[in-house]
Amino acid sequence: MxxxxxxxxxxxxxxxxxxxxxxxxxxxxxxxxxxxxxxxxxxxxxxxxxxxxxxxxPVAPRHLLPAPGSHQAPYLLLQQHLERHGVFAITLFTDVSFLAIPEVLLRCQEMYFELCPRERLRFYADENMRKHRPVGPKTFGMLESSLRNPQDKDGIVALELKDGEHALDAPKHLFKVYGRDRDRRGDPDQLANSLCMTFAPEDGLARVRDMAALVRRIAEIFPYRSGCAGFGYQVSRYSSEVGESFAWQKSMRHPQMDIVRSLQDRHAVANNAGKTVNWLTLVCDELLRELGSPKNVEQTLEAPIEWTHLGAGVLFQLGASPGFIDRTRGETAPDYHRLHRLLRPLIERAREQSPWFATGSSDDQAERTDDWFRRFDRA
Structure with a gap:
């Protein structure tokens, strides 16, 4: 051939x-x-x-097109990039066993379905599947079944629902939970249990109020240690090395873009860290106290940043909608830099605990991983 x-x-x-x-x-x-x-x-x-x-x-959604006669071509190109490669991602991490909070997880799943109809999700996978399969009549009851009648001796609760034309596609819409009570040796698992939801990137703009409301509703009931919501890159498990290299380069250029790597993120966050900052950033009270008194927090931020106490901790909000800058055009994100400076001790832990990004060369994987977690250290 x-x-x-x-x-x-x-x-x-x-x-x-x-x-x-x-x-x-x-x-x-x-x-x-x-x-x-x-x-x-x-x-x-x-x-x-x-x-x-x-x-x-791919073209930008109609509501993103510039007005006739305007000079927004560079910005439109960025929006087209976002439309083609990005997602709006919500990720929360906890150290609480999912088997201890079945009603919370099921409620979070229903909240997701309110904004992403079940019919849109075409494939699923669980802990024992190497590849995604088409959804069937029993798929949407799998989470409840695994929570109500756990069969795994390690207390694993794992389910991924996603869209896409083909099973190998990296999704735009995704609902994923992964929790584990014991590691392979039978000891208490020290990695974070994670809840991840993604939507098409235009939802982060056209439905910004719905996205913010969803994060707030989840944070009110989910016992998070940390979490964030905003634009990001979703890396497919079927092309992780190429995908991570692509996402790393683009995220260094567009630093407000998170990189969603569910398995590696569990290692990075564990039960003591915060992965990154984004449009909406969640930090539990216990971790926040490590950063000092409320007065110290205000002094570190230097300028007002909107925040509110919500559920297990504090929700920081950076602007009315998710940010998206291009460093090659000299653009900056001062609010993101200030919040990163406040949360830097927690993010440094995530950097130290995180598996390296698979950027194609073992010689620079550690350095590039460090660079990504410290990308907001740069002006």
């Missing part, structure tokens, strides 16, 4: 990666074509979100 692959087969953003990863993307594409896994009409593969139609380039 002869396959002809040229540079146009690789998404333009991917060509910014290291050469060996571009080559890896070409190999993946060739394998997919050789196995006839790509549907007719698909010409390129976006390593973050799967196949995209050759004659249907």
């Amino acid at each position: 002869n396959l002809t692959i040229d540079d146009h087969d690789i998404d333009a953003d991917v060509t910014e990666l290291q050469p060996e990863l571009v080559e890896q993307a070409r190999v993946v594409l060739a394998c997919m074509r050789g196995a006839e896994l790509l549907p007719q009409g698909v010409a390129n593969v976006d390593v973050m979100h799967g196949p995209s139609l050759s004659n249907s380039e």
